[in-house]
Amino acid sequence: MRETSPTRGAGISDQLLEGILRGSRPHLARAISLVEDGAGEAVRLLSHVYKRRRMASVVGVTGSPGVGKSTIVNGLVGEFRSLGRSVGVIAVDPTSPFSGGAILGDRVRLRTHTTDDMVYWRSLATRGHLGGLSRHTGDVIALMDAYGFDEIVVETVGAGQSEVDIMKYAETVVVVLAPNLGDDVQAIKAGILEIGDVFCLNKADLPGAERTRRDIEMMLNLREESGWRPPIVMTQAHTGEGLSELVNAVNSHREYLVSSGLLEQKARQSHLAILNEYLSLLTVEKVLESAQVDGSLERALKDLSSGNSDPLTCASELVKRHLT
Numbered sequence: 001m002r003e004t005s006p007t008r009g010a011g012i013s014d015q016l017l018e019g020i021l022r023g024s025r026p027h028l029a030r031a032i033s034l035v036e037d038g039a040g041e042a043v044r045l046l047s048h049v050y051k052r053r054r055m056a057s058v059v060g061v062t063g064s065p066g067v068g069k070s071t072i073v074n075g076l077v078g079e080f081r082s083l084g085r086s087v088g089v090i091a092v093d094p095t096s097p098f099s100g101g102a103i104l105g106d107r108v109r110l111r112t113h114t115t116d117d118m119v120y121w122r123s124l125a126t127r128g129h130l131g132g133l134s135r136h137t138g139d140v141i142a143l144m145d146a147y148g149f150d151e152i153v154v155e156t157v158g159a160g161q162s163e164v165d166i167m168k169y170a171e172t173v174v175v176v177l178a179p180n181l182g183d184d185v186q187a188i189k190a191g192i193l194e195i196g197d198v199f200c201l202n203k204a205d206l207p208g209a210e211r212t213r214r215d216i217e218m219m220l221n222l223r224e225e226s227g228w229r230p231p232i233v234m235t236q237a238h239t240g241e242g243l244s245e246l247v248n249a250v251n252s253h254r255e256y257l258v259s260s261g262l263l264e265q266k267a268r269q270s271h272l273a274i275l276n277e278y279l280s281l282l283t284v285e286k287v288l289e290s291a292q293v294d295g296s297l298e299r300a301l302k303d304l305s306s307g308n309s310d311p312l313t314c315a316s317e318l319v320k321r322h323l324t
């Protein structure tokens with residue numbers, strides 16, 4: 001049966017919610033666009049969606065540009081499908097602050113499984129949001145979860161420190177590395193080591209793979225002891241080699257989270273992150289709005305340009321004035 005598209009106008013959030021819960025793809029697509037556009041109806045929709053979460057497993061895939069993240073995500077989709085699990089994929093694209101368009105306009109999009117009903121791909125633009133994730137990532141995960149995907153895979157822009165963001169939403173973070181990338185060793189040192197639950201050494205067909213594996217191993221030895229020792233899985237994502245081992249490693253980590261009780265802690269972390277996003281959004285909006293009305297914003301801007309005050313003082317005065 002052909003699925004009808006949601007119509008415009010009043011009651012759109014109710015229509016979309018109903019469609020999503022019934023598993024309608026066009027409704028899910030429309031809802032994600034609504035959320036991305038920051039439309040007013042999105043707020044109402046999300047308030048219902050967050051109550052209808054089914055708790056899909058969320059896997060984050062992160063790493064430097066070009067290490068093979070998309071190829072791996074593509075392979076993971078295939079592996080999950082062979083286990084009978086449905087998959088929603090979110091790929092976060094970097095957006096140029098100048099053009100508003102994707103920087104990597106000519107990037108190869110690896111999307112097989114496009115005719116598979118149980119797989120859905122969606123790109124989100126970061127739109128200048130600090131960090132490698134779109135501001136809406138948490139909301140889109142909630143939408144895909146309410147829709148009923150068993151697995152949600154998020155590929156993030158590999159942009160150094162910002163990769164840390166993915167931790168807020170993913171239960172399992174796969175850090176992808178490739179042999180002989182001097183930068184990667186730097187990245188490991190810069191904190192990426194702490195965020196990996198599973199390390200994937202991709203492009204294992206290239207020379208130097210074994211040495212890089214030992215480097216990662218050594219750095220993992222320096223990591224603080226915990227109940228989970230992140231495995232290093234060697235893959236050749238372009239041929240599919242090692243991908244089932246990668247899925248096994250992800251599943252083992254999941255089992256560990258459940259048996260150790262850490263899963264609950266992760267959920268709290270993710271709720272806190274989303275709450276944080278909304279708190280910042282709402283408080284900034286409120287302060288700016290009322291500061292505009294009573295002229296205190298204008299005064300602050302004047303003080304700044306005349307050098308009579310500094311941004312930190314101005315901001316705390318505005319917060320004191322308008323938030324209490």
Ligand SMILES: Nc1nc2c(ncn2[C@@H]2O[C@H](COP(=O)(O)OP(=O)(O)OP(=O)(O)O)[C@@H](O)[C@H]2O)c(=O)[nH]1
Binds near residue numbers: 064065067
């Ligand atoms: N030799 C080799 N090449 C690979 C392997 N996996 C992926 N590639 C190639 O590496 C290139 C980059 O792969 P992508 O999957 O686009 O990498 P990415 O990390 O998603 O890239 P960005 O999203 O642009 O950061 C492509 O040409 C792939 O075909 C591998 O295991 N070995």
Ligand SMILES: [Mg+2]
Binds near residue numbers: 069070071155
């Ligand atoms: Mg990619």
